[in-house]
Amino acid sequence: EVQLVESGGGLVQPGRSLRLSCAASGFSFDDYAMHWVRQAPGKGLEWVSGISWNSGSIGYADSVKGRFTISRDNTKNSLYLQMNNLRTEDMALYYCAKSGSGSTLGDTFDIWGRGTMVTVSS
Amino acid sequence: DIVLTQSPDSLAVSLGERATINCKSSQTVLYTSNNENYLAWYQQKPGQPPKLLISSASTRESGVPDRFSGSGSGTDFTLTISSPQAEDVAVYYCQQYYNTPFTFGPGTTVDIK
Numbered sequence: 001e002v003q004l005v006e007s008g009g010g011l012v013q014p015g016r017s018l019r020l021s022c023a024a025s026g027f028s029f030d031d032y033a034m035h036w037v038r039q040a041p042g043k044g045l046e047w048v049s050g051i052s053w054n055s056g057s058i059g060y061a062d063s064v065k066g067r068f069t070i071s072r073d074n075t076k077n078s079l080y081l082q083m084n085n086l087r088t089e090d091m092a093l094y095y096c097a098k099s100g101s102g103s104t105l106g107d108t109f110d111i112w113g114r115g116t117m118v119t120v121s122s
Numbered sequence: 123d124i125v126l127t128q129s130p131d132s133l134a135v136s137l138g139e140r141a142t143i144n145c146k147s148s149q150t151v152l153y154t155s156n157n158e159n160y161l162a163w164y165q166q167k168p169g170q171p172p173k174l175l176i177s178s179a180s181t182r183e184s185g186v187p188d189r190f191s192g193s194g195s196g197t198d199f200t201l202t203i204s205s206p207q208a209e210d211v212a213v214y215y216c217q218q219y220y221n222t223p224f225t226f227g228p229g230t231t232v233d234i235k
Binding site: 035046047100105110112 | 164177220222223
């Protein structure tokens with residue numbers, strides 16, 4: 001069964017850091033680009049960042065550029081999001097999502113995890 | 123950045139009554155080299171992650187009921203639910219994957235009367 005399981009969320013003070021992880025199983029992880037998408041409570045979806053199969057192509061939303069870093073470890077079938085200098089507006093449910101059919105960034109998100117909640121508050 | 127707008131914000135339909143959701147892009151998402159529209163539709167039910175319904179503007183994903191259909195090209199797109207069922211109550215989002223940053227529409231809430 002294809003599965004994505006996020007972890008690492010929690011309560012953090014503004015200005016602090018957090019690292020999210022996504023464990024993938026049931027598919028050839030290193031064949032696909034991967035993404036992080038977030039959803040603030042009661043709000044819509046916002047793409048945060050994406051990474052190609054070999055980490056050769058990476059993209060970020062303007063709202064997180066310079067503060068967040070996406071990475072992957074294909075030997076561990078894992079995706080990561082290092083979040084620094086967190087702001088209250090970063091508070092959201094963070095989903096890990098698999099690229100639909102491609103190894104590059106421009107593709108749909110066909111498999112989603114259940115998300116990990118990040119709360120930013122003093 | 124490509125901005126997607128959706129209309130209406132919400133709609134309530136009777137069982138079996140056609141539901142139509144529109145998505146308009148601020149610029150084309152048609153990739154001319156392969157004539158493919160880089161536009162997807164997702165369904166999100168309460169408490170669940172989004173589910174991919176349609177890719178390339180009109181290609182239904184495996185397992186998606188055929189009452190869901192997508193159409194349009196360039197900058198104007200439509201998701202149609204031909205005969206909505208109770209289980210179709212959800213928020214529907216369009217999304218472009220033409221270029222980064224990938225963006226979503228604000229969502230349309232579908233309810234059953």
